Amino acid sequence: MTDRPDHPRDPYRQAPPPHPGPPAGEPTLRMPRIDPASAAPPYPPLPARPAPQPAKPKPARGWRRGLHTATFGLVNLGPSRQERRQAAMEAMVAAPLRGHYKIGVLGKGGVGKTTVAASVGCVLAELRRGDRVVAVDADTAFGRLGSRIDPRADGSYWELAKNKNLQSFAEVLTRMGSNSAGLFVLAGENGARRGILDPAIYREATMRLDRHFTISIVDCGSTMDAPVTQEAMRDMDALIVVSSPWPDGASAAAQTMEWLAAHGKTGLMQRTVIVLNDSDGHSDKRTRGVLADQFRSRRQAVVEVPFDPGLRPGGVINSTSEMSAATRFAFVEVAAVLWQFLSTIPPRGPHVR
Secondary structure, three states: OOOOOOOOOOOOOOOOOOOOOOOOOOOOOOOOOOOHHHOOOOOOOOOOOOOOOOOOOOOOOHHHHHHHHHOOOOOOOOOOHHHHHHHHHHHHHHOOOOOOEEEEEEOOOOOOHHHHHHHHHHHHHHHOOOOOEEEEEEOOOOOOHHHHHOOOOOOOHHHHHHOOOOOOHHHHHOOOEEOOOOEEEEOOOOOOOOOOOOHHHHHHHHHHHHOOOOEEEEEEOOOOOOHHHHHHHHHOOEEEEEEOOOHHHHHHHHHHHHHHHHOOOHHHHHOEEEEEEOOOOOOOHHHHHHHHHHHHHOOOEEEEEOOOHHHOOOOOOOOHHHOOHHHHHHHHHHHHHHHHHHOOOOOOOOOOO
């Protein structure tokens, strides 16, 4: 046996001859050069990476939330149909809307007119943080709107109307009150200090408010013939007519609608929502349903507000968190209906940009 040479190749071995080309006369196969960047994908094609799925919303209340909590989040059925509807209505109310708008609240005494005005005002103030919302007491028959929103409010129509030094927003606030929802209030006068509110004073004071607030909720008197109510109706953009869930209350609400039609306010009548308010918890479901159907047959928007002990007469309405879920849902629906009305009219006022 001979030893292998240290060099891996035989130094005396010749390199193989080059590969001969094709014989003369035969075609030459020419392969095009392929750019790697434009190369076709491999076959079969690789499956596309699925897009990440957004997290499923969690249920906020009810048995769905209980199941989600009990299973430590393993079972998530998502929000109920009612929760999804409420979220859609809240998004509608929070949508941008330019201009200044005034919403009147009408209804005979004892139907919860002031409660509805304060509650809807709280919903708007909470959902529209970019706007300033004010509730105005225009009920000359000893209105109680101020005490329902801020018992400390010591406002004065007369000072707001006559004091020319009240120019800035901070100066105007010294004559107003507010609650934790962000709803401001101009309280009414009981007549003991200044006398009965008249249309001229009302007009001057609300013109001052229009410079600083984009949404006004005006709690009007219980009679359509009151001079201040007629003055307030001159520039209303939408209305809430509050009725009890009984035939006598619905009859009064129907008379209000007839008054609007008789006085050439058919456009405003079409932008009116009827609120069947169960203020004492004694309503009959069947009767309430019949009354709601009668208003709807006349193409009127109707919202039924259930009884809520948290909205007791004379109590302070500080925020919507103090309401029951069903009551807050109803007032959000009222606000959504109003916002549908307001989106159909051109913007006006000092806040139009």
